[in-house]
Amino acid sequence: MTLSPCRSQDVLTWRCSSNGKFSVRSAYHLQGTIKEDNKGQSSEQPYFSSFWNKLWGIQAPQTTKSFLWRAAKESLATNLNLHKRKVVESPLCPICFRYLESVSHALWTCAATQDVWSKSSRRIQKLDILNGSFKVILMPFRNQLSKRELTEIAVTVKAIWHRRNSRIFKKQLQSPSQVSKQVHAEMTTIAIDKDNSKVGIGVIVRDLDGLGIASLCSSITLTPNPKIGEAIAVRATTLCVELGLSQIILEEDALNVVQTVQHKEEN
Incomplete structure (x- = not known):
């Protein structure tokens, strides 16, 4: 399990949904999966x-x-x-x-x-x-x-x-x-190495003209989950802090991560 660097309190989550929140729909699908698992299977x-x-x-x-x-x-x-x-x-x-x-x-x-x-x-x-x-x-x-x-x-x-x-x-x-x-x-x-449970992170910082002024890449030990890897990449904003940048535009290609950050909902 990836631990939060912000010392957040533990929370209860529902493992059958992508955001950890319970929904009737996810419970319905879980029930259907359990029923299918209990049925007999053909040889094929x-x-x-x-x-x-x-x-x-x-x-x-x-x-x-x-x-x-x-x-x-x-x-x-x-x-x-x-x-x-x-x-x-x-x-x-x-x-x-x-x-x-x-x-x-x-x-x-x-x-x-x-x-x-x-x-x-x-x-x-x-x-x-x-x-x-x-x-x-x-x-x-x-x-x-x-x-x-x-x-x-x-x-x-x-x-x-x-x-x-x-x-x-x-x-x-x-x-x-x-x-x-x-x-x-x-x-x-x-960049996901499932065999060794590693995820590669790459970040580039550009100025207003699109010119690169700093970059960062690293390989970290992490549950090999693309969504978690995308979320971890957001933490690279600490690089901007080190560079003394206070006004930034963060670009991220994982829609679920973007929505979570924008809405500030617990996920």
Whole structure:
């Protein structure tokens, strides 16, 4: 447990909500989870459970893992899915215009997509071009690849989808090398080391013209939780105190942390 540097008093919290406050909704979901756990499971359930546990356990931002989960659930707004709902006229891939744009085609089997995967790590390049749903394609990878390679898969999948959307809405198609550079940049910023329970913190102080005047980076022992890491980064305001800065604008990309600071609610 992370101890507060402000010597705050201990408080009771509800572990089933993100802000520690009790709500009827969270209690309802907890009750549903308990009921499901008490039910009998099919022989396939443990097999798929291990897959989902592996997916949610990769070292990547929550938004990236959520996107990968949606892809595995076939819930992305591909042309094929939109065509079934009568939203678009054509179910074909908007890049190759040759095959139905299923999730697996958009993220894995399309020739344009394979051009991106060819820029990945060597072991990922050697993976078989499988057919079937995207979940079926992902299933073997959980045992074939390392944790970092699984993270690269997740980051690349999301980058490929953004590339696809850019082609549709901006009429621009990034080259495989451009997408590869984006993936590499994001991989270097993923700073949570779950194996050693460490979180990397990075802070930069700029003046009114945007020029950097000070920076700070450190690795601290901490429960490997992205939200807690983002909150800990706010404590870097002590650097401003050391620099004699009394009027600052604090920029933070974690919405839940920003809202907590702005509303001064206990979280």
